[in-house]
Amino acid sequence: MKRRRPARPSTMKDAATHYCQGCGHSVIHRLTAEVIEELGIADRAVGVPPAGCAVLAYFYFDVDMIEAPHGRACAVATGIKRANPESIVFSYQGDGDLAAIGTAEAVHSANRSENITVIFVNNAVYGMTGGQMAPTTLLGQRTTTSPAAAGREAHREGYPIKVSELLASLEGSTYIERCAVNSVRAIRRTKKAIREAFLTQMNGEGFSMVEILSPCPTNWKMSPVKSWKWIDEVMTPYFPLGVIKDSRKGSKKDAG
Amino acid sequence: MRGSEAIGEAAVRAGCACYFGYPITPQNELTEYMARRMMDTGRVFLQSESEIAAINMALGAASTGARVMTSSSSPGISLKQEGISFIAAMELPCVIVNIVRGGPGLGNIAPAQSDYFQATRGGGHGDYRTIVLAPASVQELYDLTRKSFELADEYRTPVLVLADGMLGQMMEPVVFNDKEILPEQLPDKPWTVKGAKDRPSRFIRSLLLDVDVEEEQNWRLYRKYQRIERREIRHEEYYMKGAELAIVAYGTAARIAKAAVKRCVEKNMRVGLIRPISLWPFPYEHIYKTAETVKHFMSFEMSTGQMVEDVQLGVKGRAEVLMYGRPGGVVPTPAELFRVISRAYNKIAREK
Numbered sequence: 001m002k003r004r005r006p007a008r009p010s011t012m013k014d015a016a017t018h019y020c021q022g023c024g025h026s027v028i029h030r031l032t033a034e035v036i037e038e039l040g041i042a043d044r045a046v047g048v049p050p051a052g053c054a055v056l057a058y059f060y061f062d063v064d065m066i067e068a069p070h071g072r073a074c075a076v077a078t079g080i081k082r083a084n085p086e087s088i089v090f091s092y093q094g095d096g097d098l099a100a101i102g103t104a105e106a107v108h109s110a111n112r113s114e115n116i117t118v119i120f121v122n123n124a125v126y127g128m129t130g131g132q133m134a135p136t137t138l139l140g141q142r143t144t145t146s147p148a149a150a151g152r153e154a155h156r157e158g159y160p161i162k163v164s165e166l167l168a169s170l171e172g173s174t175y176i177e178r179c180a181v182n183s184v185r186a187i188r189r190t191k192k193a194i195r196e197a198f199l200t201q202m203n204g205e206g207f208s209m210v211e212i213l214s215p216c217p218t219n220w221k222m223s224p225v226k227s228w229k230w231i232d233e234v235m236t237p238y239f240p241l242g243v244i245k246d247s248r249k250g251s252k253k254d255a256g
Numbered sequence: 257m258r259g260s261e262a263i264g265e266a267a268v269r270a271g272c273a274c275y276f277g278y279p280i281t282p283q284n285e286l287t288e289y290m291a292r293r294m295m296d297t298g299r300v301f302l303q304s305e306s307e308i309a310a311i312n313m314a315l316g317a318a319s320t321g322a323r324v325m326t327s328s329s330s331p332g333i334s335l336k337q338e339g340i341s342f343i344a345a346m347e348l349p350c351v352i353v354n355i356v357r358g359g360p361g362l363g364n365i366a367p368a369q370s371d372y373f374q375a376t377r378g379g380g381h382g383d384y385r386t387i388v389l390a391p392a393s394v395q396e397l398y399d400l401t402r403k404s405f406e407l408a409d410e411y412r413t414p415v416l417v418l419a420d421g422m423l424g425q426m427m428e429p430v431v432f433n434d435k436e437i438l439p440e441q442l443p444d445k446p447w448t449v450k451g452a453k454d455r456p457s458r459f460i461r462s463l464l465l466d467v468d469v470e471e472e473q474n475w476r477l478y479r480k481y482q483r484i485e486r487r488e489i490r491h492e493e494y495y496m497k498g499a500e501l502a503i504v505a506y507g508t509a510a511r512i513a514k515a516a517v518k519r520c521v522e523k524n525m526r527v528g529l530i531r532p533i534s535l536w537p538f539p540y541e542h543i544y545k546t547a548e549t550v551k552h553f554m555s556f557e558m559s560t561g562q563m564v565e566d567v568q569l570g571v572k573g574r575a576e577v578l579m580y581g582r583p584g585g586v587v588p589t590p591a592e593l594f595r596v597i598s599r600a601y602n603k604i605a606r607e608k
Contacts, residue, residue, distance in 0.1 A: 043453035058459035064449035079316025108305035
């Protein structure tokens with residue numbers, strides 16, 4: 001029997017992505033696009049892609065988008081949402097973008113409880129620039145800028161930053177969940193989390209973020225299959241999955 | 257009315273829907289004024305976590321078509337340059353006020369004109385320009401701020417208002433000789449990203465990986481800047497008829513120069529003043545024409561000499577260009593400038 005390809009959501013353009021084999025971005029794009037379609041918000045959605053591998057997201061998402069300077073997606077999203085509160089605004093950011101150069105913008109957007117949604121793709125490495133150490137690079141992980149045999153070491157390069165927990169500690173953040181895209185089950189869970197995050201915004205309940213542990217086989221120098229395993233074996237012990245914070249009042253019932 | 261309030265009120269009456277700012281002296285009165293007025297009118301005021309965040313919030317808000325403003329002072333404007341470059345590249349309208357203070361570095365909070373190069377040469381990375389207007393009175397702070405919003409919309413480009421703490425603090429009468437526009441009365445802009453309702457989706461970007469595409473975008477911007485250069489040059493003349501020495505000064509320095517020139521004229525010296533109101537585009541052509549008959553120019557600036565290079569570019573070797581400057585936040589008196597001009601004038605007269 002011929003397997004049918006699932007139909008492309010109307011919120012995605014008919015384009016082949018530039019992403020590497022086994023990269024998590026295409027899956028995360030699709031999940032986000034599906035949620036936007038299913039929630040019926042395509043005509044209100046404005047996406048803010050970052051500087052990074054996902055900068056070309058506007059070639060794939062069929063919704064309004066505006067590029068942000070590196071790290072400033074939360075500030076740009078804030079401006080869009082404040083100027084036009086009817087829009088549903090999401091930023092799509094990598095770990096370097098959100099957790100290094102854009103830390104201040106992320107922290108303060110969360111603290112102000114900006115009514116925006118952040119899709120935070122954590123692949124523990126700077127992808128586009130060729131595999132340098134990211135703020136979320138794990139201890140012991142070797143990158144082009146943590147090249148020691150022992151990889152990243154705390155005494156020299158500090159610790160990988162747990163952005164979800166950091167933002168969850170702020171009074172203003174509303175919904176924060178950490179997911180992964182390294183199995184069918186995990187992918188389904190991620191879609192649910194993205195849905196919850198957008199619902200949080202639609203209900204006007206403030207800052208929502210989904211952190212997604214995502215494979216980067218190219219820069220991890222692994223096969224896609226091995227990179228899936230690496231998420232389970234190395235990433236999730238340090239970055240535990242699950243709802244990190246849910247202080248919603250109205251939309252909790254929508255879960256599941 | 258106080259200068260900083262005139263800027264704020266002009267923005268409100270121009271239909272500015274969003275203001276984003278971060279505290280820095282000497283422009284806090286403007287931010288505070290906007291906080292009150294925007295709240296009163298039910299518009300967006302947001303104190304950001306940094307100047308970088310403020311300019312990027314302005315970028316986001318501008319992409320919805322709203323009229324937006326941010327303000328700061330020299331070190332803060334340096335931080336905003338990243339965003340200004342992106343706003344220019346993305347062709348978004350935005351008004352930026354720089355209440356210039358002494359520099360470099362933290363410098364001080366006194367009036368200065370040392371950000372001229374930064375303002376008139378783009379300021380951030382890449383091949384772009386921003387329109388730069390330099391008011392010299394509280395009325396002009398009002399009029400030119402209002403004009404900035406119109407120019408920003410017309411050319412889809414960032415517009416800079418360059419003033420200093422003296423103009424910001426000064427109290428002068430102001431006439432609102434314009435019609436107030438409410439944000440909701442502004443026409444819809446056909447390029448905004450507000451959600452793809454009843455139309456195909458759009459995106460706004462500045463990343464153009466294909467060099468041919470980026471080159472064409474640069475030429476396109478260049479042609480726009482040429483259009484602005486043809487149409488938006490503003491300057492004022494004072495006692496230039498029959499002048500043998502032309503002082504060139506803008507903003508606060510022009511006020512001082514006006515008083516000094518007046519004294520010179522009273523002493524029967526043939527001295528006049530050219531006051532560029534738009535610093536970019538600069539009145540090169542006018543200065544060139546003037547240099548046909550006026551053989552001596554003096555750039556007077558509250559810096560070690562930045563605009564003087566534009567005066568030289570305007571003169572094109574047709575006349576002598578002198579320079580007198582006081583940097584670091586020093587505001588010279590008209591009497592001091594009068595002495596400087598007299599010395600120069602007498603020297604010119606002797607050599608004739």
